[in-house]
Amino acid sequence: MNLASPKPHSLPVPEPVALEHSRRLAEHIAAAVADSGGWLPFDRYMELALYAPKLGYYAAGAAKFGRLAADGSDFVTAPELSPLFARTLARQLGDVFELAQSAQVLEFGAGSGRLAADLLLALEAHGTPCEQYCIMELSGELRARQRETIATAAPHLVGRVTWLDTLPDAFAGAMIGNEVLDAMPVRLFARRQGVWCERGVTIADGRFAWEERALHGPLPEALAPLDALPAGQDYVTETHEAASAFVRSVAPLLARGVLLLVDYGFPAGEYYHAQRGQGTLMCHYRHQAHDDPFYYPGLQDITAHVEFTGIAAAGVDAGLELLGFTSQARFLLNSGVTSLLGELDPSDLATFLPATAAAQKLLSEAEMGELFKVIAFGRGIPAEAMLTGFAAGDRSHTL
Ligand SMILES: C[S@@+](CC[C@H](N)C(=O)[O-])C[C@H]1O[C@@H](n2cnc3c(N)ncnc32)[C@H](O)[C@@H]1O
Structure with a gap:
């Protein structure tokens, strides 16, 4: 019995072994x-x-x-597109390490491990090395892939990475997730x-x-x-x-530091629009x-796109402080993406051209710049401290 929908004309035909796999899941x-x-x-x-x-x-x-x-x-996700995303995020995480007095990262849903590998390298290069990088990943297959990506790209840092089976009781540092909420x-x-x-x-x-x-x-x-x-x-x-429950479940373990989530979506007023x-x-x-x-x-x-008003409410109800909400473009610009681009040598075309093309995709309103948002929550960091990623163009009032 073929339980799946008939293949639309425009989509490629999967390999027979993939079709057999799909048939087993469908059953x-x-x-x-x-x-x-x-x-x-x-x-x-x-x-x-x-x-x-x-x-x-x-x-x-x-x-x-x-x-x-x-x-x-x-x-394709932002970390897969270019290391520029991780390098820019690393600047923000360096600040978080200082505010939280803890140089640890806990990444949820690390995909291929690309973001972890590039962040470990960028944090080291930025002079704010990560002491421990924990990954919470549901998929055993992806855990293996993440280990391989990190071991290949940053062999001297793979010893700092730990895969968690259960959430720790408490965590200080930066908890991050890119395109995790939309997969719930x-x-x-x-x-x-x-x-x-x-x-x-x-x-x-x-x-x-x-x-x-x-x-x-x-x-x-x-x-x-x-x-x-x-x-x-x-x-x-x-x-x-499920996404709100996820935020409610991870919020209590943040003892000191920031929970930062990046995904595509809108506040409720725009989401549930006529x-x-x-x-x-x-x-x-x-x-x-x-x-x-x-x-x-x-x-x-x-x-599905993320409804950020519900995510903000879940974090705040769980006792976190909302630190900021803005577009990905604004967050990356505030965090110094253009100065990172400025450090590249324009005559080195093999590096410069892909980096500028990726920057265009990450920042353009017509691509990922506006649809993708960054939301951050904090606990136990000084009240006067503001994350640079939200320094201009914070849209928390729209939630
Ligand atoms: C769309 S992928 C994004 C992967 C990666 N972060 C990236 O940006 O390339 C979604 C990821 O979230 C993971 N995931 C989904 N629900 C999760 C949960 N409750 N806890 C941890 N990981 C989760 C998936 O297994 C997958 O790795």
Whole structure:
């Protein structure tokens, strides 16, 4: 039985071994649909598609991160694009080490290990070496890949890296995560003729299919403002319980220092806007974006934009202080990306041209500069201390 959606014309055909892998994951998810009475809420489908042990997209061997479809990768993240991202972030983390009186990093969801490797090198070069770099990663396959990336790029520093199985009781220093929140399962909701339903997954005619069911519990609070929409205006959107729970769970362990998260998304007012009526759920396969999460589960990424008002509330409710919220472009400019570019030799074309092209992508409003945001929380750092990344253009008031 082929449970996945038929392949859209524009997407490449996966290799037979990948198709077999996807078929096994689809059967695993189909068993979960059957066990739950024929309907799975979408967040559970997304969790299995991405993280089912040994089968999910992040838990198994797909290449995932990279610059080109020809590498077998599906999407590129800022650290994969250029070391410029890590080098700029290192300047900010150097300040955090001083404020926190602790030169430690705890990275969540370290992907290929690129950010960890480049940060360790950049922190050392900046004169603020990291004493201990901890990684909290759900995927065993990625842990192995991270170790290899760091051992290759920074062999003299790999001894400072520790992979954690459980969160520590307390941590002082910088906790960071790039594009981690967007990879957390979301619940999907639809408003049809003024009535809210939850979107979930069933099996119809031998394939995964959408089914909308009447709400069991109350409507999530975040969606209440949408009730003002005209009854005839249908609306589909998502809520981010897992991402908020993640922030609530890591906040208490920050004894002194900063939690800094980078991701694409908007504050609630922009997210739950009348004109964003199709939601932000998106899938990535071989650098092509589409909106069908039933296309070959396990072979493609599934993601949703982050709703930062909920993330800010989760951090503050958990006792952290909101230190800043701004666009990625503003954060990188404030943290000195242009002076780092200025240190490059323009006659060394092999280094200079890729660095300027990457800077354009990281900073441009039309690329990652505006859609991506940086949010930072702190605890136990001097009240008058301000992170340079938010020195101009802080948008905390929009949350
Ligand atoms: C989109 S990838 C980003 C990878 C990397 N940070 C980068 O920027 O290239 C999402 C990462 O988050 C990890 N992840 C998802 N949920 C997590 C959680 N609750 N704790 C730690 N890592 C998580 C995934 O396994 C994956 O490594």
